[in-house]
Amino acid sequence: xxxxxxxxxxxxxxxxxxxxxxxxxxxxxxxxxxxxxxxxxxxxxxxxxxxxxxxxxxxxxxxxxxxxxxxxxxxxxxxxxxxxxxxxxxxxxxxxxxxxxxxxxxxxxxxxxxxxxxxxxxxxxxxxxxxxxxxxxxxxxxxxxxxxx
Numbered sequence: 001x002x003x004x005x006x007x008x009x010x011x012x013x014x015x016x017x018x019x020x021x022x023x024x025x026x027x028x029x030x031x032x033x034x035x036x037x038x039x040x041x042x043x044x045x046x047x048x049x050x051x052x053x054x055x056x057x058x059x060x061x062x063x064x065x066x067x068x069x070x071x072x073x074x075x076x077x078x079x080x081x082x083x084x085x086x087x088x089x090x091x092x093x094x095x096x097x098x099x100x101x102x103x104x105x106x107x108x109x110x111x112x113x114x115x116x117x118x119x120x121x122x123x124x125x126x127x128x129x130x131x132x133x134x135x136x137x138x139x140x141x142x143x144x145x146x147x148x149x
Contacts, residue, residue: 001081003088006035006043006055013052014045021071024133034068041068042092046081056085058093058101065093065145067103070112082115090119094145101145104130104138116141 006014011031018025034041040061046054053076057068067089072081093101104127105112113123121141130138 001084002047003044003085004047006031006045006057008032008035010045010052010055014055017052017055017071017073018069020074024131026069042089044085044088046072046085048076048081054081054085056089058089060093060096060098063097063099065089065096065098065101067101070103077111082112083119086115086119090143090145098145100142102140102142104140106131107137107139113139113141116143119143 011028014031015026015028018031031043034043034057038059040059041057042060043057044055045052046056054070054072056070059066059068067086070082070085072085090101101121103116103121105116107126117123121143123139124142125140127138127140129135
């Protein structure tokens with residue numbers, strides 16, 4: 001398993017996976033913007049045997065960080081890959097002076113909520129009608145990052 005920075009060459013695989021996983025999916029141009037133009041954005045892929053099986057994005061904004069997207073290919077879920085990518089982003093954020101990490105998650109996504117809770121994220125708010133595709137609510141979850149003064 002290898003977690004490395006996402007490149008433009010990865011986007012065909014990443015966008016395909018994004019659309020397989022999410023009904024409110026990012027498109028190619030969204031990822032291009034995050035890689036090439038958003039100075040706060042850091043994006044990574046997870047490779048297993050030279051195949052992209054996961055990806056994650058985070059914004060590092062001064063003392064705050066936010067997970068923007070995360071996905072793991074269905075056949076590779078529940079193997080700890082999401083956990084590993086999240087831990088890498090938490091370390092990256094902490095190393096860059098971030099004190100907190102936040103994310104939004106669909107209230108129906110029990111697998112993801114369980115993962116985030118296992119990493120120390122707490123449900124702090126409900127965002128009503130957050131998702132555009134079906135107006136589902138989202139939980140705002142936040143974690144205080146370790147080792148940050």
